Structure formats: C-alpha cells, structure tokens
Amino acid sequence: xxxxxxxxxxxxxxxxxxxxxxxxxxxxxxxxxxxxxxxxxxxxxxxxxxxxxxxxxxxxxxxxxxxxxxxxxxxxxxxxxxxxxxxxxxxxxxxxxxxxxxxxxxxxx
Amino acid sequence: xxxxxxxxxxxxxxxxxxxxxxxxxxxxxxxxxxxxxxxxxxxxxxxxxxxxxxxxxxxxxxxxxxxxxxxxxxxxxxxxxxxxxxxxxxxxxxxxxxxxxxxxxxxxxxxxxx
Numbered sequence: 001x002x003x004x005x006x007x008x009x010x011x012x013x014x015x016x017x018x019x020x021x022x023x024x025x026x027x028x029x030x031x032x033x034x035x036x037x038x039x040x041x042x043x044x045x046x047x048x049x050x051x052x053x054x055x056x057x058x059x060x061x062x063x064x065x066x067x068x069x070x071x072x073x074x075x076x077x078x079x080x081x082x083x084x085x086x087x088x089x090x091x092x093x094x095x096x097x098x099x100x101x102x103x104x105x106x107x108x109x
Numbered sequence: 110x111x112x113x114x115x116x117x118x119x120x121x122x123x124x125x126x127x128x129x130x131x132x133x134x135x136x137x138x139x140x141x142x143x144x145x146x147x148x149x150x151x152x153x154x155x156x157x158x159x160x161x162x163x164x165x166x167x168x169x170x171x172x173x174x175x176x177x178x179x180x181x182x183x184x185x186x187x188x189x190x191x192x193x194x195x196x197x198x199x200x201x202x203x204x205x206x207x208x209x210x211x212x213x214x215x216x217x218x219x220x221x222x223x
Contacts, residue, residue, distance in 0.1 A: 001171050036210055045204065045213050045215060045216065046146075046213060048210050048211050051210065051211070091154075096166070096168040097156070097159075097168045097170060098159065098168075100154045101153075102153050
C-alpha cells in the first residue's frame with residue numbers, strides 16, 4: 001500500500017518562507033505523479049492551490065509555488081501571512097489510484 | 110458556475126449499505142472524470158475512488174476495494190458511490206470532486222455505528 005509522507009507540522013514567522021514536502025513510498029516523486037497541493041482550514045472544504053507540480057489556479061496567491069525538490073514534491077510559501085495558517089495536503093497519482101499525504105499543520109507565529 | 114452537491118449520507122449500522130449521489134451543474138459533466146474523497150472526523154483527507162468520463166476506467170483505494178462501487182449517469186450529470194458492507198472506519202464526510210480537483214462539493218456525512 002502506497003504511503004505519501006508529509007511533515008506533520010511546521011512553523012513559519014510572519015513574512016518568512018517555508019517549504020512543505022511530499023514524498024512517496026514508491027520512490028522519487030516525478031511530474032508523472034501530477035502533484036497537487038490543497039489548503040484546508042477548520043470546517044472548510046479543501047481549497048486547491050497547485051496542480052501538475054507547479055501550476056497555479058487563478059485564485060492561488062502568488063506567494064505559493066510548487067516544484068520538485070530532492071525527489072519530492074514541494075510547496076513553498078514566501079512571505080507568510082497569518083491567514084496562511086492551515087492544514088496543507090499533497091496528493092499524488094499512482095497510475096490510476098491517487099493517494100493523499102497525511103497533511104502538514106502550518107502555524108504562522 | 111460549477112456546482113457539486115452531495116447527498117445520501119446518514120447513519121448506517123455496520124454491514125449495511127448506503128448510496129451517495131453527487132449532482133453537478135455548470136460544466137460538461139460527460140467530458141470529465143470524477144472523484145470521491147472522504148475525511149474522517151478530525152483526520153486527514155483520503156482519496157476513495159475515481160471514474161473516467163465515460164465510465165470505462167475506475168480505481169479505488171485499497172481500504173474500500175471490493176466494498177464500494179462508483180458509477181455515473183451522464184444523462185443526469187450525476188455521480189454515485191455505492192457503499193456496501195460498511196465499517197465503523199468508513200465514518201467520514203464524503204466529497205465529490207471534479208477531475209482536476211478544482212471543484213468540490215460541500216460534502217455529506219456518513220456515520221457508521223451500531
């Protein structure tokens with residue numbers, strides 16, 4: 001059973017930069033996993049931020065960016081705002097089935 | 110504007126069945142694959158199943174394989190999730206999502222309890 005791994009929690013200072021990562025138990029994450037990133041705040045529906053590794057939706061703030069780094073998918077937040085405090089989930093395709101990571105709780109403090 | 114509305118959730122006993130529906134509007138339903146995603150109370154997101162636009166391809170999470178089936182009626186712009194042999198651990202909010210996960214419904218709560 002494929003496991004997708006994320007940091008359980010991270011803290012960033014307001015205005016700071018933080019990188020969240022997403023790894024797969026099957027090996028290096030590549031563009032073929034079509035990495036997605038979602039933001040979820042308490043009681044809300046997940047909000048898609050990034051698709052296909054680095055593509056942004058029209059509503060994605062410019063301070064968020066996606067990439068592949070060191071065999072993992074990565075979400076970088078540059079210039080963190082208090083409103084960015086949330087749970088972040090990555091999602092990877094594994095040739096048909098998809099698997100979410102366990103999520104990263106991001107604290108802006 | 111894209112809309113996805115799930116229904117069919119409720120309380121079921123272990124071993125029983127429920128069928129969820131996801132009625133869509135605002136896009137060409139028959140040209141997009143569709144997903145089901147769930148979230149247990151206080152837990153993370155879990156991808157459940159996907160069906161291609163024409164129903165020819167389906168994939169399931171290991172946790173539901175053999176118990177859940179996914180189907181769609183393109184004439185009604187509606188996606189379904191048939192959940193059989195329900196377990197306590199199936200308790201979750203179930204969301205339907207459009208192919209590229211850019212649109213989600215508000216979810217429907219399924220509670221499995223004796």
